Amino acid sequence: MCALESERDFGAWLLDIGDIDFSSVTPQELKGRAILTVNNERSMEINNKVLEFMPGNETVFKAVDMIMSEDPQDQLTFPEEFLNSLTPTGLPPYELKLKIGCIIMLSRH
Secondary structure: OOOOHHHHHHHHHHHHHOOOOOOOOOHHHHOOOOOOOOOHHHHHHHHHHHHHHOOOOOEEEEOOOOOOOOOHHHHHHOOHHHHHHOOOOOOOOOEEEEOOOOOOOOOOO
């Protein structure tokens, strides 16, 4: 299937956007912008890097992960370290890092 010239140009433009180089970006350049990512891991990398720009002490909140099962084999199959490594969509990470003044979004389902 062939793409139209305008579609090829748009595709090339999207690929040219690339990743943000946080070694040279300033907080003023990020102000008022939206950053889109395709996965949670990259999103957390960006969030943690932006959090480094903010003044103040970082507070880390940890989740409690456990298997709710009567079968002891399930506890061995899914160790706590594995559960802590998961970042399912719509849920916060195992370690949520925040600073006073950072922007958060709360949603209630």
